Amino acid sequence: MTQTDSAPAQEQLIDTMIDLARLSQSHRIIIAGRDSLGIHRALHCRGFIRAATTATCRTSCGQHSAGLIVGDRSFQDLETSLVRTSQLLNATATIVVSIESPERGLSLRVRTKLEQLGFRIEAGVRCQQGFLLSAYRCNFASIAKAA
Numbered sequence: 510m511t512q513t514d515s516a517p518a519q520e521q522l523i524d525t526m527i528d529l530a531r532l533s534q535s536h537r538i539i540i541a542g543r544d545s546l547g548i549h550r551a552l553h554c555r556g557f558i559r560a561a562t563t564a565t566c567r568t569s570c571g572q573h574s575a576g577l578i579v580g581d582r583s584f585q586d587l588e589t590s591l592v593r594t595s596q597l598l599n600a601t602a603t604i605v606v607s608i609e610s611p612e613r614g615l616s617l618r619v620r621t622k623l624e625q626l627g628f629r630i631e632a633g634v635r636c637q638q639g640f641l642l643s644a645y646r647c648n649f650a651s652i653a654k655a656a
Contacts, residue, residue, distance in 0.1 A: 518637040522579070522607065523551050525636050529643035530575045530603045532557065539566060539573040539597045541590040542607070544580030563593050573597050576604040583610065584618050591619070595626045602646045604628060609639035616640055 526548075532538065538560040540548050545562040552560040561567075576594040581587045587606065594604065604623070608616050619642060620630055628644035635641075 519547070519551070521636055522638050522641075523548060523555075525634055525641055526577050526579075526605045526607070527555075529605045529632060529634065529641060530577065532575055535559070536575050537561075537573045538575045538577060539563060539594055540577045540579070541594045542578045542580040543582070543586070548577060548579050563590070563597070566597060570596050571599050574599055574602050576602060577607075578604070579607045580609065582612075584612065584615055587615075587619055588622055591622055591626060595628075598646060600646060603631075604644050604646075606642045606644075607639055608642065616642065 530538075534556045536557070536559065538552065538557060539562070540552070540560060541563045545564070549560055549562050576598050578587065578590045578594060581590050587608070591604075591606070598604065606619055606623070608619060616633070623630065623642070623644045627646055629647040630642060630644045632643040633640060634643075
């Protein structure tokens with residue numbers, strides 16, 4: 510993929526993630542994964558000034574209404590990003606995960622991990638760079654009370 514080909518693909522990925530997460534510029538967004546800095550810059554250019562990466566996040570856990578995970582290629586990397594991001598999301602948060610690896614069964618493993626973390630899959634979309642899974646946190650407040 511050439512430099513000129515990757516820019517439209519990146520723009521499509523960002524647009525799709527924004528649509529799947531139903532983001533508005535007032536949402537607090539946490540971004541994780543290998544490509545988090547690039548997505549962070551792109552979101553800031555689009556007016557999403559309340560976006561942060563997991564590396565630069567200074568707010569306490571449970572403060573973000575959306576999480577975006579981009580660029581992790583192995584299940585171990587995705588799992589680490591999912592766990593870290595889920596800790597920073599509030600009880601009604603949405604998460605969108607970009608699955609760019611051709612690894613067989615990866616999307617099913619990611620789906621299972623999301624369900625273990627208290628998310629329910631809402632949509633799956635194929636784009637140029639891979640597959641996007643969108644999920645929302647369900648019954649997290651009642652799970653936290655029970656624990």
